[in-house]
Amino acid sequence: MVSGKNGQCLIVRDLSARRNGRTVLSNVTFSIRYGEIVSIIGPNGAGKSTLFDLITGFLKPYGGSVLFEGVDLTSMNPHKICHIGIARTFQIPRPFSGMTALENVMAAAMFGKRGDLSPAEYRNRAESILDLVGIAHKASTRACSLTLSEQRRLEVARALATQPRLLLLDEFAAGLSPQAINSALELIENLRNRGLTLIIIDHFLNVTVRVSDRLIALDRGRVVAEGDVEYVLNNPAVASAYLGVS
Numbered sequence: 185m186v187s188g189k190n191g192q193c194l195i196v197r198d199l200s201a202r203r204n205g206r207t208v209l210s211n212v213t214f215s216i217r218y219g220e221i222v223s224i225i226g227p228n229g230a231g232k233s234t235l236f237d238l239i240t241g242f243l244k245p246y247g248g249s250v251l252f253e254g255v256d257l258t259s260m261n262p263h264k265i266c267h268i269g270i271a272r273t274f275q276i277p278r279p280f281s282g283m284t285a286l287e288n289v290m291a292a293a294m295f296g297k298r299g300d301l302s303p304a305e306y307r308n309r310a311e312s313i314l315d316l317v318g319i320a321h322k323a324s325t326r327a328c329s330l331t332l333s334e335q336r337r338l339e340v341a342r343a344l345a346t347q348p349r350l351l352l353l354d355e356f357a358a359g360l361s362p363q364a365i366n367s368a369l370e371l372i373e374n375l376r377n378r379g380l381t382l383i384i385i386d387h388f389l390n391v392t393v394r395v396s397d398r399l400i401a402l403d404r405g406r407v408v409a410e411g412d413v414e415y416v417l418n419n420p421a422v423a424s425a426y427l428g429v430s
């Protein structure tokens with residue numbers, strides 16, 4: 185049940201989570217339209233990665249629901265969620281470090297396969313994805329020998345290989361040089377222009393906000409502000425969250 189290009193891609197309703205018996209996300213509600221770039225901001229421990237874990241099935245919610253294209257994901261496992269069109273990257277890149285960049289992307293393409301391709305077709309697809317993310321020249325390099333910026337791009341390539349319609353990027357810019365950040369932001373805009381919807385976790389306030397249509401600010405597991413970039417960045421609740429003022 186696809187809602188159409190101008191409709192809602194993802195609807196999160198009253199989502200709550202507990203870890204080690206402690207509530208870490210409370211009644212989080214928002215929706216994401218097709219083609220949007222939305223950043224989830226908030227200080228350390230706000231619940232940003234937990235939110236990604238819930239959307240991608242790595243953690244089961246304590247309450248609430250997640251609908252993707254009208255389909256309830258709440259009881260699905262991560263493999264199934266990947267196969268229906270949601271992919272994520274992790275804050276700390278998790279490639280198969282002994283495999284080359286190309287092999288990593290081919291493995292992801294095979295995992296996310298829709299219809300059987302020949303090995304040559306998987307290879308072609310992986311090569312074109314490495315080209316898209318800007319590391320085609322590193323195809324034969326083992327993942328463990330890539331720089332942090334290249335490893336982040338490889339993470340995106342592996343996610344893209346599963347052919348997602350919604351891509352979740354966790355701390356995509358952390359640890360990158362200003363130049364690498366600029367080219368990472370160009371990649372994000374390029375992916376949106378190719379029809380993807382993107383949700384990006386950004387701990388910092390001055391990076392992915394540059395390409396975001398909207399921001400959702402979390403603090404201590406709750407949404408404290410949501411709206412266009414200027415509105416959220418000027419919201420007193422967001423300043424309090426970052427300054428640790430109650």
Ligand SMILES: Nc1ncnc2c1ncn2[C@@H]1O[C@H](COP(=O)(O)OP(=O)(O)OP(=O)(O)O)[C@@H](O)[C@H]1O
Nearest residue numbers: 203204208226227228229230231232233234235387
């Ligand atoms: N695996 C875990 N086991 C127990 N508690 C966890 C686990 N992961 C996160 N938490 C706790 O859940 C809360 C939310 O953490 P989460 O990692 O989602 O926040 P975050 O906003 O992504 O923070 P950061 O910017 O530091 O990555 C924190 O209090 C954290 O200590």
